[in-house]
Amino acid sequence: MSRPTTGGFTKTEGWLDWFEAPSRPRFVLPPGAVDAHCHVFGPGAEFPYAPERKYTPCDAGKAELFALRDHLGFARHVIVQATCHGADNRALVDACVSSGGRARGVATVRRSVTEAELLALHAAGVRGVRFNFVKRLVDFTPRDELMEIASRIAPLGWHVVVYFEAQDLPELWDFFTALPTTVVVDHMGRPDVSQPVDGPQFGLFLRLLREHPTIWSKVSCPERLSVGGPPALPGRLAAGEVPYADVVPFARRIVEEFPDRVLWGTDWPHPNLKHHMPDDGLLVDFIPHIAPTPQLQRKLLVDNPMRLYWPEVAC
Structure with a gap:
């Protein structure tokens, strides 16, 4: 049954609801593990969706996120502002404040944000801003505005998260490398995994990481990148089956070459998926295939x- 969206909003046609009964992962997460990329949607009756949004999701609020965190075995999570909420960060802030210090946030802000508003976001747990360059999801924001925002958040110790697609990296390269903060790339820059891992497209992304040590990468979202599709059996793996196996070589290459600059997250509740909705338990079981040793898993x-989101605890 499709989940309702409250507050007078109607979910975008074709949008899949998040997986209702995720399996318990076979892989046991190390103590203190962080889901470093997830979202909250509404609920719309309390936190309305932005008028300029490109999609309307089903509600997926903090209570469901916290329950998933505990079910999968994570200790903490990083909540990334969803594009359906625009620059209204109230749902994100509410979830961070309600987490008892177990969540940090990545917000969306505009040039008009005041210093007082930035400080209030920091007090709530925000530690970064997201710049989205995926044209089907957001409208264009002038780069001079984005650079101004980055310069204003740098003194707070925040970083910039960037979301883009692999074919757009050449035109974005100079902008990314000029940012005055640490830069975290969402989902490996969305490589085309039907191309060779040693091919020119992914090679350009690896070169970006090699030449610019302030750039990190999330090795998440195999369900978005896979050409082979989901595991054959819904909710469980067949004997010897590797979930989203065609994405493994790409993520593993990054983890092994840049072990101190990688993050992983579920991406729950998986915005704007139309073909299949992943079992979050099986996504956790993807981890040991891309980080095959306990040392890499812990990093x-x-x-x-x-180190990035709770430096006061890490040190």
């Missing part, structure tokens, strides 16, 4: 996100 899931 990916604990050390790196703690």
Whole structure:
């Protein structure tokens, strides 16, 4: 049954609801693991969706997110502002404040944001801003405005999260490398995994990471990148099956070459998926295939996100 969206909003046709009964992962997360990329949607009756949004999701609020965190075995999470809420960060802030210190946030802000508003976001747990360059999801924001925002958040110790598609990296390269903060790339820059891992497209992204040590990467969202599709059996893996196997070589290459600059997250509740909705338990079971040793797993899931989002605890 499709979940309702409250507050007078109607969910975008074709949008899939989040997986209702995620499996319990076989992979046991290391103590203190962080889900470093997830979202909250509304609920619309309390936190209305933005008039300029490109889609309307089903409601997926903090209570459901916290329950998933506990079910999967995470200790903390990083909530990234969803484009359906625009620059209205109230749902994000409410979830961070309600987490008891177990959540940090990545907000969306405009040039008009005041210093007082930035400080209030910081007090609530925000530690970064997101710049979205995926044209089907957001309208164009002038780069001079984005650079101004980055310069204003740098003194707070925040970072910039960027979301783009692989074919657009050449035109974005100079902008990304000029940003005055740490830069975190969402989902490996969305590579085309039907191309070779040693091919020119992914090679350009690896070069970006090699030449610019302030740039990090999330190795998340295999369900968005996979050409082979989801596991054959809904909710469980067949013997010897690797979930989203065609994405593994790309993510593993990044984890092994840049172990101190990688993050991982579920992307729950998986915005704007229309073909299949992943089982979040099986997404966790993807992790040991891309971070095959306990040392790499701890860096990916604990050390790196703690250093970036909870430095006062990590040190």
